[in-house]
Amino acid sequence: MESVISTTPILDQAVRCVQSYNFLIATAQGLASSELQRNIQEGLEQFLTHMPEFRIMINPVGPPHTSWDYILRNNLSQRSEMAMVLMELQCEIDQVTLALRQAGQQDPEPPSDPRLVDEWTENLRSVEDHAVWRLTFWRRDHAVHTTYPAPSPLITQSFYFSIRNELGLDVSTQFRECIRDAITQECPTITARPALHRRLVDLVVQRRRFWNFQRRIRGLTKDAVLWGQDTSVLPRFPLADERFTCPFCFFDLPVAAHLSPRAWKDHVMSDLEGYVCLYETCSSSQPWPDACPHACTSFGAWFAAMAGNFAEGVEWCSHAFACDGRRLEEVHRPHTAAPPVRLDSVCPLCGREPSAEKIELRVADPTDFPLNDDADRRKARLLLSHIAAHLEVIAPMAFTWNTDRDTLDPDQRLFWGGY
Numbered sequence: 001m002e003s004v005i006s007t008t009p010i011l012d013q014a015v016r017c018v019q020s021y022n023f024l025i026a027t028a029q030g031l032a033s034s035e036l037q038r039n040i041q042e043g044l045e046q047f048l049t050h051m052p053e054f055r056i057m058i059n060p061v062g063p064p065h066t067s068w069d070y071i072l073r074n075n076l077s078q079r080s081e082m083a084m085v086l087m088e089l090q091c092e093i094d095q096v097t098l099a100l101r102q103a104g105q106q107d108p109e110p111p112s113d114p115r116l117v118d119e120w121t122e123n124l125r126s127v128e129d130h131a132v133w134r135l136t137f138w139r140r141d142h143a144v145h146t147t148y149p150a151p152s153p154l155i156t157q158s159f160y161f162s163i164r165n166e167l168g169l170d171v172s173t174q175f176r177e178c179i180r181d182a183i184t185q186e187c188p189t190i191t192a193r194p195a196l197h198r199r200l201v202d203l204v205v206q207r208r209r210f211w212n213f214q215r216r217i218r219g220l221t222k223d224a225v226l227w228g229q230d231t232s233v234l235p236r237f238p239l240a241d242e243r244f245t246c247p248f249c250f251f252d253l254p255v256a257a258h259l260s261p262r263a264w265k266d267h268v269m270s271d272l273e274g275y276v277c278l279y280e281t282c283s284s285s286q287p288w289p290d291a292c293p294h295a296c297t298s299f300g301a302w303f304a305a306m307a308g309n310f311a312e313g314v315e316w317c318s319h320a321f322a323c324d325g326r327r328l329e330e331v332h333r334p335h336t337a338a339p340p341v342r343l344d345s346v347c348p349l350c351g352r353e354p355s356a357e358k359i360e361l362r363v364a365d366p367t368d369f370p371l372n373d374d375a376d377r378r379k380a381r382l383l384l385s386h387i388a389a390h391l392e393v394i395a396p397m398a399f400t401w402n403t404d405r406d407t408l409d410p411d412q413r414l415f416w417g418g419y
Helices: 008-031 034-048 068-074 076-106 114-141 172-186 188-192 194-217 222-227 261-272 288-305 313-319 328-335 375-398 410-416
Strands: 243-245 252-254
Touching: 008 076, 172 188, 172 194, 172 375, 188 194, 194 375
Parallel strands: none
Antiparallel strands: 243 252
16 A cells, blocks of 8 residues: 655645735735726736636646646655745745735825836736746646546545555556547547547546545445435535535535525536537537527427428428428528538447447337338437447446456556556
8 A cells, every 4th residue: 555645735835825815915905096906906917817727726627647636646856846836936925915014004095106016016026927937837737638627626636536446556547548448449430539539538537536436435325326316315514614515516516505405406417417519510619508408409300300291281381391391400500500410321439330230229118119210210210329339338437346356457457446
């Protein structure tokens, strides 16, 4: 078992820097005259733009192996550099705060002296030049962008939340590469779609982290995690806490806004539906709740156009066609963000053409088959069923019980993570 290196002192120092900086802003706004406030604010704005780059308590978007806790625990040189930069940053902030205090004691309403403005602005720029830019570039070198939001850093920086093997070693990076190779093996042509490939890998890694948290920290059973038996139950809020960590999105949320069952259910649904439109070529960048009417309208027009002839003329006119004989999808196409759907003959993941003899069609019940099942509709069902089979292979990779320890050699166990 590796020795656990505590990063609490560095994290505490980062919190003190953030608190000192917030106090610096309040002091500057409370002392200066209106014109001096404007000049100081201009100097602070540039500094403030860099704050999210180094505020450790607001972890940037990235997979687990790029978190602050992982980097600082596993790299002594980075840990020393981080401590030095934070100390320098704290010193610079304290110097500027002291200058503001002294100026306020001498003259509570200081005149708009250009020399005083230049001096204070220079001090603020020295903070940026000597500390912020170094930390910004240091953090940018380790940033890995993903399509999913970052969980709460109180969870991602936890020793128990990381992906570890049966020896207790952190194998988050190896696990990610193993999942990437496994998805490539299942879907050979997915490498031609790097964005889709990355999203599938991110999703599996995210689900493994979710699985670890629910099983280790919350102590839920396997069925409770898989089937979401407790998703509609309000979490237990401590009486003195004003915020809590959502067990699904891992964001810090206010307790007061989620006390009612309806508010909690709406939040959980927004977590589960936090994706963009399902059309790959759609130009809409709206999140799923905002784009829901757009997507549902597109799906409805797609299937209605393939439904074939209707029994009654009135139904035919009202359901699928406009009064002038054109299809409704042609009438509404200029007003929607989704382009017309193109059905490929081959699977976009594996490059093979689905075979009706080898694929089990995914339908809710036998009555789901329409009486007039034309070629396009059968083709769509076959292709979607084929893709669903791929996803059924990829999805269990996120769970620890999907691998048999007796059939895995030690190297493979390191990649999968033992628990």
